[in-house]
Amino acid sequence: MEKDDALNTTTSTIFKKAECFVSDPMPLKIVRIFAYCIVIFVSLTGNILIIAVTRKIKMTSRKSIHYLIVNMAVADISLSLYMPRVISLAYAGFEWQVEGATGELFCRVSTLLNQTCMAASILTVVAISFDRFLAIVFPLRTLLLTIPRTKLLIMFIWLTASAFRFPMVYAASLNTVDRKQHCYVQLDETFGDGTEKIYYFVNLLCLFAAPFLAILMLYSAIIVTLKRRKPPKPDSELRMNSWQQRKEETTKKVLCMVTAVVIAFVCCWFLYFIRLILFSYDVDVSCDVQYVRLFLAHSNSAINPCLYVTFSENYRGGVKKIFSQLCCLQDWRRNSYILPSAKGDQNSKTVLQELEFKETCREIYVSTKL
Numbered sequence: 001m002e003k004d005d006a007l008n009t010t011t012s013t014i015f016k017k018a019e020c021f022v023s024d025p026m027p028l029k030i031v032r033i034f035a036y037c038i039v040i041f042v043s044l045t046g047n048i049l050i051i052a053v054t055r056k057i058k059m060t061s062r063k064s065i066h067y068l069i070v071n072m073a074v075a076d077i078s079l080s081l082y083m084p085r086v087i088s089l090a091y092a093g094f095e096w097q098v099e100g101a102t103g104e105l106f107c108r109v110s111t112l113l114n115q116t117c118m119a120a121s122i123l124t125v126v127a128i129s130f131d132r133f134l135a136i137v138f139p140l141r142t143l144l145l146t147i148p149r150t151k152l153l154i155m156f157i158w159l160t161a162s163a164f165r166f167p168m169v170y171a172a173s174l175n176t177v178d179r180k181q182h183c184y185v186q187l188d189e190t191f192g193d194g195t196e197k198i199y200y201f202v203n204l205l206c207l208f209a210a211p212f213l214a215i216l217m218l219y220s221a222i223i224v225t226l227k228r229r230k231p232p233k234p235d236s237e238l239r240m241n242s243w244q245q246r247k248e249e250t251t252k253k254v255l256c257m258v259t260a261v262v263i264a265f266v267c268c269w270f271l272y273f274i275r276l277i278l279f280s281y282d283v284d285v286s287c288d289v290q291y292v293r294l295f296l297a298h299s300n301s302a303i304n305p306c307l308y309v310t311f312s313e314n315y316r317g318g319v320k321k322i323f324s325q326l327c328c329l330q331d332w333r334r335n336s337y338i339l340p341s342a343k344g345d346q347n348s349k350t351v352l353q354e355l356e357f358k359e360t361c362r363e364i365y366v367s368t369k370l
Contacts, residue, residue, distance in 0.1 A: 020287035022093035046305030053318030076301035107183035119161035268300035
């Protein structure tokens with residue numbers, strides 16, 4: 001009897017969820033779809049640029065932080081591949097567009113792609129914070145996080161993310177609601193009553209609360225270390241003042257970065273994990289809140305590369321370099337199409353223009369070189 005009641009409650013909750021977004025006015029659907037298109041574009045472009053810049057940096061400096069940043073970019077790009085599903089959701093609701101065995105497979109694969117990449121991105125942010133902690137608090141202990149250990153850490157991140165999300169993937173299946181197919185994760189029906197409450201609470205602790213506290217503590221230790229750092233023995237008071245000024249600028253920059261990282265983490269993930277807890281207790285949440293929850297969580301993939309470009313001079317310079325080279329190449333091609341084929345003095349003038357333009361491109365390349 002209790003099992004039947006639980007099943008009826010779950011079916012009722014699913015039915016309410018299935019009604020979301022279907023009857024929304026078209027202007028609202030367009031706004032939601034357009035917002036997601038921006039997130040997808042920024043996420044793909046930003047993370048591809050981050051990988052390209054990191055590849056150039058690694059040619060001159062192989063550090064563990066570079067591997068971790070690339071890993072997070074890969075996770076965010078993979079998550080972006082799932083986002084068109086939300087565009088479909090915003091337009092046609094939760095109805096699953098593919099039926100049969102293929103639809104069942106896509107249901108599980110999309111759940112795996114979305115959930116695993118989210119968890120991997122979160123865990124990588126913690127790993128990056130730990131790497132920065134070691135680099136600043138223990139600068140002489142460079143062997144604590146070597147390249148081989150970093151690769152093992154990345155493997156551990158993906159295995160942990162997959163293990164955390166395996167129950168969701170296993171419990172994902174197609175369900176018929178009002179004669180329409182929907183892809184839902186039903187943990188209680190798969191593993192027994194009460195599983196949802198336990199599972200989503202553990203996820204809240206391990207993928208939100210614990211990472212948030214870890215990031216906060218690690219970056220707090222970094223700021224305290226920077227403030228307590230004593231200057232080397234100065235040769236003059238002028239050098240002492242210069243060192244003090246650099247120290248204050250560095251501390252201020254790190255503090256701004258920490259504030260941005262913490263605010264972005266909380267804003268993007270708090271509603272996402274709280275909504276799962278509410279769902280496990282059959283608490284009804286409006287469709288607008290459900291959309292905002294997904295939008296904020298997926299926006300994290302677009303925010304991450306923006307943070308690195310904003311707070312890292314290397315990445316900011318690398319992005320400028322790539323854009324300068326692309327603009328230079330485009331101008332070069334455009335000029336090559338309109339160069340005249342005249343002979344004599346006109347041909348010499350053309351060659352001179354070519355050389356001048358090439359020299360300009362070289363100067364742009366050197367000025368933006370990492």
